[in-house]
Amino acid sequence: MTIKKILIVDDSPTERHYLSEILVKGGFEVVTSDSGEDALIKAKALLPDLILMDVVMPGMNGFQATRAITRDEATRNIPVLICTTKAQETDRIWGLRQGARDYMVKPVQSEALLKKIESMGSR
Numbered sequence: 001m002t003i004k005k006i007l008i009v010d011d012s013p014t015e016r017h018y019l020s021e022i023l024v025k026g027g028f029e030v031v032t033s034d035s036g037e038d039a040l041i042k043a044k045a046l047l048p049d050l051i052l053m054d055v056v057m058p059g060m061n062g063f064q065a066t067r068a069i070t071r072d073e074a075t076r077n078i079p080v081l082i083c084t085t086k087a088q089e090t091d092r093i094w095g096l097r098q099g100a101r102d103y104m105v106k107p108v109q110s111e112a113l114l115k116k117i118e119s120m121g122s123r
Helices: 013-025 036-046 062-071 088-096 110-119
Strands: 007-008 031-033 050-053 081-084 104-106
Touching: 007 013, 013 031, 013 104, 013 110, 031 036, 031 062, 036 050, 036 062, 050 062, 050 110, 062 081, 062 088, 081 110, 088 104, 104 110
Parallel strands: 007 031, 007 050, 050 081, 081 104
Antiparallel strands: none
């Protein structure tokens, strides 16, 4: 599967901008969302090739949104890459148990992110 369109889900405008810049320079089409609830709507409507999901957000957090996306018939095949400040191993394990394909801790380095996305596209 080739990854072209990526949905960035993060409540921080600064983080959305930072990740968008990296991905646009990397040749990806980027759509953004500022909440877990909005991410569910956009995931269904746009069917992105990948979702970058923050965890710590007001309302529905990233773990809950990941679980909802990966268990919904319409969106279950969209890989979710969690990008969060939550650096504990238990958080990583929990994120993967919610259905995420991979887990990165912020601050995300651009080269590492692009490599991770490339490897996810070749799975």
